[in-house]
Amino acid sequence: MEHSSATDYFQKRLHEQWLLGIDGWTVRTQARLHQLSSLTQAGTHPRILLNLQDPLEFLAAFMAACITESPVFLGNPSWSRADWEQVIALSQPHIIWDAAGQTFTENPFTPHQKSWIMVPTGGSSGKIRFAIHTWSTLMASVQGCQQYFESPTINSCCTLPLHHVSGLMQFLRSFTTGGRLAILPFDDFLNGVSSNPALAAFLDSQSQEVQAFFLSLVPTQLQRLLQRPERLPWLARFQTVLLGGAPAWPELLNAARKHKVRLAPTYGMTETASQVATLKPDDFLAGHYSSGQVLPHAQVLAQDDDQRFLPRNQTGRIAIQSQSLCLGYYPERFANPETFVTDDLGYLCDEQPSACRQEQDAHISGKTPHLHVVGRDSRKIISGGENIFPEEVEAAIRATGLVKDVYVTGAPDSEWGEVAIALYVPITPSRSVLEIQAALQNTLSKLKYPKRWIAVEQIPRNAQGKVSQMQVAMEVRSHLSNGG
Incomplete structure (x- = not known):
């Protein structure tokens, strides 16, 4: 599939005011x-490392x-x-652009x-990796989104970090489709306030402008x-609210769904x-539960x-073939x-689910199926021969209404081989584990109950809502070493 170059898109938008409340881009x-x-005039292409918080500069x-x-x-x-230090050793940049300016380093080309x-990617495990993309792989994702939502122009409201794929793709969708882009700190978005007049008008509870925007959360x-x-009537006006990251x-x-959020x-x-798969808002509001249908580029x-x-209808590891697939993890392909x-x-x-046809392979069916994600193979806990998927246990615990947040992980055990451990934030300090367990009686097999419970003030999550595995492991080790 052919894509216009970064230079072509830049020239097309050179004189347009498409960034809400941001001048001088x-x-x-x-x-x-x-x-x-x-x-670049000498024919070299320096490796550039960005460390920029300001959206305009980034x-x-x-x-x-890219140009x-x-x-x-x-x-x-x-x-x-x-x-x-890890990133600089891996990337060996020639140029570092940060808030202090520009730094040149001597490294081979x-x-x-x-x-x-x-x-x-991968920072939550402690080891930072970089997925190798190109302008073409990113543009394949943009075009797949355009086609799936039948939206030639995509306006985006971005509250997520631009260095993360979730924020970067919002910029690229708007920039390359002739759309507008509003970039906001999430606290401003949550409170409906901004010192920037254009963004303040966008955030106003009476604003109808958001009806033409995609939002990602x-x-x-x-x-x-x-x-x-x-804020909910205003939130429900957004054309589409993409939900991902965790x-x-x-x-x-x-x-x-109760508040009619699209x-x-x-x-x-x-x-x-x-x-690569998304449930459309109308299907969501109609009561469907899945990750939706596969986008055209995948x-x-x-x-x-x-x-x-x-x-x-048979569960296995999810495999993806896509024009937007990265080339590898830097520096290896x-x-x-494929x-x-x-x-x-x-x-x-x-x-x-009752309509599933087990005898018909998904890859030869004429009808696009819906994707249902069960959990992660690496998170699976085998306790006393029982397969326990933490996602199922977490959902049951949340459904009790007795916790603000919860995360279930596994730990070695001499009797069971492995046991489930729940880190949880009680809805009030007085809530006991016995109350939570009593509320689980009709929704979760006792074989799947966590064997140990650790009350914490908060579950360690990053800006995308993903849990820090390192901090969870430290919390569990500390608890077990203290006789928990």
Whole structure:
């Protein structure tokens, strides 16, 4: 599939005011291009590492790198010093752009990395990796979204970090389709206030402008919004509210449906440049539960342990073939670039589970099935021979209404082999584990009950709502070492 270049899109939008409340983007992009001119005119493509919090500066620097086909690494300004040392050692940048200005470093050039766009992933496990994307893989994702939602122009409201795939793709969808983009800190979005007049008008509870906008949220953000009833009529006006980044629990989805929020739960990841399956808002409001249908630029299949494709309604590892699939993890390319086999377990099915046709393979069916994600294979706990999926246990605990948040993990045990441990935030300090267990009696098999419970003030999550595995492991070790 042919895509216009970054230069072509920049020229098309050169004189347009498409960023709500932000002026000077064209000037800043041209200034960044000028900084690169001496190197790019000599035929070299320097590796650029971005450490920019300001949206204007980030977008200008990112586009300058794309226009000059320079390899660019998207850095997270919130990383620790140790994280940055790891990233610099891995990326070996020639140029670092940060709030202090521009830093040049002496590192060898690598010709085959021209046009690579490195998007960070995997930080929650402690090891930061970069998925290698290109302008073409990112544009394939944009076009798949356009076609699926039948929306030639995509206006986006972004409250997520631009260095993350969830924020980056909102920018690219709007920029390359002739749409507008509103970039807001989530607290401003939540409270409906901004010191910027254009954004303040957008956030006003009476504003009708949001009817033409896509919004992207993670579950923890949606949960906070649902606790603000005065904001819900305004939230329900958005054309589409994409929900991803982490699994959403049934009670959260039910609450959003009750308030007629036009939610579109998605399935995707950094490696696929965001969504490859999405449930359309009308289907969500009609009561459907799934990750939706597969977008036009992708194919999603379930595989068994021997990498054979499974028929519908049979659970296996989710495998993805997509034009938006990354090339590999920097600096290595994938050995098999055609198919990305995830750690997620799921199955493909018609809209209603009773309509599933097990005898018909999803990859040859004329009807696009819905994707249902069961959990992650790596999170599966085998306790006394029983398979326990933490996602199921978490959903049951949340449904009691006795916790604000919960995360279930596994730990070795001499008697059971492995046991489930629940980190939970009680709805009030007086709530006991016995009360929660009593409330689970009719919804969860006792074999799946967590054997240990750890009350915490909050579950360690990042800005996308994903849990920090390192911090969870430290909390569990501390609890067990103290005789818990």
